[in-house]
Amino acid sequence: MTAPEMSTEGTLSHRGHQVWWGRAESPGGTAPPLLTVHGGPGMPHDCLEPLAALRSERPVVFYDQYGCGRSDRAADPSEYDVELFVDELATVRDRLAPGPVHLFAHSYGGPLLLEYLLRRRPADVLSVTLSNTFPSVAGLSAGWDARLSELDPEHGKALRDGPSGEAYGPALGEFVSRFILPGEMPEPLVRAQMSSGGEVYERMHGSSWFSADGQWSAWDATGRLATLEVPTLVVGGTRDQCVPSLAATLASSLPHAELVVLEAGHMPFFEVGDAYLGLLRDFLAGTESGSPDAGQRRIQSENLRHDVPE
Template sequence: MVNIKEGIAEFKVPGLDQPCQTWYKIVGDLNASVTPLIVIHGGPGACHDYLLPLTDLSSSLPLVFYDQIGNGRSTHLPEKDGDEKFWSVELFKNELDNLFFHLGLKERSIDVYGHSWGGMLAAEWAASPSSSSNLRRLIISSSLASMDVWRVGITALRKKLPKDVQEELDRAEEKKDFEDPKYEAAIEVFYKRHLSLARPWPSEEVQAALNWFAKDPTTYGTMYGPSELYISGSLRDWSCIPLLSAISAPTLLINGSEDEAQDVAMQPFFDHIKRVKWVTLDGAAHFSHVDQREKHMQHVAAFLTG
């Protein structure tokens, strides 16, 4: 029987009267001698739930899941909707460091797994030697090294959609009518091809992420945009490419053959991180940990124990 513990880490944010609360879940024994794996969810705002298949690894190592502030079981701040200065990458790096201090992990070897936006955050954190000196291994799953290379991949995939779907996307974006059911249906066509290939649609994990976006779109809307195909938020010009050479930990890259994180988005990680391995899973999209669950876990386990 694997131990499961939930808790709250208080996180003081400059400019806020009250500390925020970062909710976390520990699966396994954090006091064991095995290096723990810290899991950083995507979105921003998708919350930890969709990454729970990673508990398949809990028989051999402890895992730490958490919901970033603004999301899930952590403090929500809807009054900060649209505040691009507040919702910064630096804010979430500080939250991650605060969680490590709270859990007593700053002086201890750790592994980090970041998916999508979580991979972006993990890469920036790992490229800061003052914060990440205890990082043993890094996994970047279905992520992007810059928004420019992400757009190249997304645009190419968009052009392969049926013509009527492309036209509906164009029409809605021109009018900025992102709540039109026709636009939502067109986005779903893209999601079924490039978010997850698991059927029936949507899988439990996909639905969990979509539910959190619907419950509180503050961080996703402010930082990314109204959908995966329309990037209007504060991350629109983001890049970590100049930082990547500072990542010293051995790094595993994973994406799916049908991933919205196309190879062009992942390539700079491979080009600039010193010690890196890259695996692309056939028959998988953005949620390769769902679409090809067994193979995904095998690669992660082999990398962490090899």
């Protein structure tokens, strides 16, 4: 998969640094835009490129958060904090999608988008999609512990011990193939990894994949989500590293949320792309139509399920 051509792209200034953005759209795509928020922290927009397929209906806006991708890096990593990234998202939205907008977040983009909604209370948000994410970092860590217990015992121990041991690489390979994405890594993910931001990851998430001791470590929004009135689609995966119970908790904590669990891991837009994009198209169009059934999926696919596996 080659990188999708952006209709327009550029940079904007935020707190003295430059943030890269790209906009994918077609002449017939006149519906309200979809603004995407990538995760990582520090895994740039490339990992969300399958969403550019929606350009025939609506503009799809991407950006690389400070510290990764084509955006600037901080000379001092202590610059990275939650408020900076919330304010950056607010600036991106105000500059690139100031009117009615749909918001999308994947993985660690979920906490960032939720904090933006909770702290800024933005107007004209038509819908929110929270994909393969979580309502608290403690819950994320507990889910990881459960997933590690599903691995070969030696591999689980190697990942818990950290990246210094010889067994860590093979163990991480098993974890990725089972809970992130099976098979060969798609080219957009290779690009995303090559331009990811290690310093922002360490500062915001933690010292290693399974050690959440960074700036997000104490984050828990569960008790605050009931105040968010926007229509929300929560997408989980049966084999996701963000275990399905996290998606269920997230959806049950939001007043206008629907939960769909896919037969997939952490990257369903690569693994079951047609079903995923169909689901997202249906949800976005439904919120715009004002239909009373807007939250009810009509897609029939073996890749979709509404129950939540243990």
